[in-house]
Amino acid sequence: MRSRLAITLALFPSLIFGLTLAGCSQSPGSQSSYEMANSAAAQSGEHYDGHPVSPIHQVASDPVSTFAVDVDTGAYANVRRMLLAGQTVPADAVRTEEMINYFRYDYPLPDDRAAPFSVTTDVATTPWNPGTRLLRIGLRGYDVARSQRPPANLVFMVDVSGSMQDQDKLPLVKQALSTLADGLRPDDSVSIITYAGWVETLVEGSHDPAEIKAALNGLDAGGATAGGPALSIAYDLARAHRVPGGINRIIMATDGDFNVGLSDQQSLEEMVKQNREDGITLTTLGFGQGNYNDAMMEAVADLGNGNHAYIDSVLEARKVLDEELSSTLFTIAKDVKVQVEFNPGAVSQYRLIGYENRALAEEDFADDRVDAGEIGAGHQVTALYEIVPAGGAGWTGQRKYAANRPAAATDDSTDIATVRLRYKLPEGDSSRLIERPIPATLLAAAAGPRGDMAFAAAVAAFGQKLRGDTKLGSFTYGDIARLAGPQSGYWRQEFVQLASLADAGHRSAWGGSAGE
Incomplete structure (x- = not known):
């Protein structure tokens, strides 16, 4: 290589x-x-x-x-x-x-x-x-140390709209989140929702890395981008599987091109503000080029008491979601x-x-x-x-x-x-x-x-x-x-x-x- x-x-x-x-x-x-x-x-x-x-x-x-x-x-x-x-x-x-x-x-x-x-x-x-x-x-x-951090309740919110079909978008998302799944512990909980013209829950409250990776591997891109409704459902899932005293976080993987539902940035920011006080943080992972919405991705991560990273390679995915996993998750x-x-x-x-x-x-x-x-x-x-x-x-x-x-x-x-x-x-x-x-x-x-x-x-x-x-x-x-x-x-x-x-x-x- x-x-x-x-x-x-x-x-x-x-x-x-x-x-x-x-x-x-x-x-x-x-x-x-x-x-x-x-x-x-x-x-x-x-x-x-x-x-x-x-x-x-x-x-x-x-x-x-x-x-x-x-x-x-x-x-x-x-x-x-x-x-x-x-x-x-x-x-x-x-x-x-x-x-x-x-x-x-x-x-x-x-x-x-x-x-x-x-x-x-x-x-x-x-x-x-x-x-x-x-x-x-x-x-x-x-x-x-990873073994010492609190248990994590994570919701992967994955954009599978048509704009995500390029190799540096959804295929890289799948590899990146699979890397994160490999670093999870048995007491961690993961839910996966996807959104295009509609929102679908693929995994809810799973502790099985194999189930999580299988769901990710089956993703395909197509359709519009219902980002607003997906974020609302992601917060609901995070609350449903809340870990008291643990890490409760949504990880949004997208190029930021929302065009269905709450598509304006101000409405998205208001939703994030309302939910951050509930102890649910938000990390945004940016992918791709051409229509990449860096302004939205950075703003909502900051308001969501999380962090924003851009993933341009498998190496970067490993750095952000494996080597730096504890700092990314545990505030x-x-x-x-x-x-x-x-x-x-x-x-x-x-x-x-x-x-x-x-x-x-x-x-x-x-x-x-x-x-x-x-x-x-x-x-x-x-x-x-x-x-x-x-x-x-x-x-x-x-x-x-x-x-x-x-x-x-x-x-x-x-x-x-x-x-x-x-x-x-x-x-x-x-x-x-x-x-x-x-x-x-x-x-x-x-x-x-x-x-x-x-x-x-x-x-x-x-x-x-x-x-x-x-x-x-x-x-x-x-x-x-x-x-x-x-x-x-x-x-x-x-x-x-x-x-x-x-x-x-x-x-x-x-x-x-x-x-x-």
Whole structure:
């Protein structure tokens, strides 16, 4: 069998063409790469809910940054699918935080399960801007062995409509969910419903992997897409077989193309909101291309206190539904929010890389009624801020009028910032607070990123470059590949290969030479 990297090399010519449109600089008088890529997505029928790149904030006037955590990985796998197929990558399809969080980093396990995750911070110089620094915040949840997790009540909700007949859709769904069935325990319960122009229950409350896999193997595609009625029935099944104190989750496998019943996204979101309070979570698994509705898939998973993944291969199915099964299913902390308060005596400007659709108002942080992200067992969350040390030139010049300029800040502490985290335990209603100061010594001693930090910065730059982030300056795909450096492990090696191919595509398209 050919390796994925070998297949990547075989696709090299078409990859060059795709990256020429999606990742190269705009030529004079031409349509921007952002506009071309998003136009191509609209013409293909795929749907993305994009957000502008996070803006620059002045610490003197806006010192606090607040966001909900995100452990989704769908954007990275979907972007990889497009790159390997030589397609343009719509900027709206790229969520940089999901690309960063696709990979695992060397964060310590929490010392005590009383606090379900550890908090790690570090600072490095920014590879693409010598005047700024990168602040990394990393969370790692405690691990739970498969044998130790609570029993699971799962409802597989499988789209078998006509749009799912392609090889990268229903056939891959069957393989993916069969992989999950192989990882089930005798005390787990599985129901399977399918939906096309009608909804059918194939398996209800089964503990037999052979029965589950036989039902999956018999699926065929055809008909319209009655997604709304199917989701309602899936919630009913989940309630009927509820496991008290266990995992109760719906796993929706679809391309997201609902067209019968509750077909508008707002109605679907309302249904999910109404049911999540009943303790039934929702995971969405995206498949296929052409009519893929990423916007719906990501939104309902977030509202359903679950997670969103995109399955583009059997390898990805094994990663998401076998290797990461415990973290996918078992929530150890919910409504997790991050708030960073910067010290104006140490930092003058900042921007959060990614998390645009996870931004929260400052007052939302302490409001336990505001929904936020969930962390599963073994999950990791990484966030990167690009910051300007006090006294540095920064991205914006000094204002002309004295009244528009902030008073000189005094360094009233030994911190550059304070990180606060709020979370609830899975069965809790009141949040708990973790607070960590970030010592100024980290800023003073910042050196070039190495190891895990270098790789995280490389992935962040890759996502931002695909998004058309102008703050990267002249940082190239080649620079990104070099920053990532030689890697061990399949998934990291594959990323370096993608960045290297993107570099070659860029240089070929514009007649440049290596190192440009």
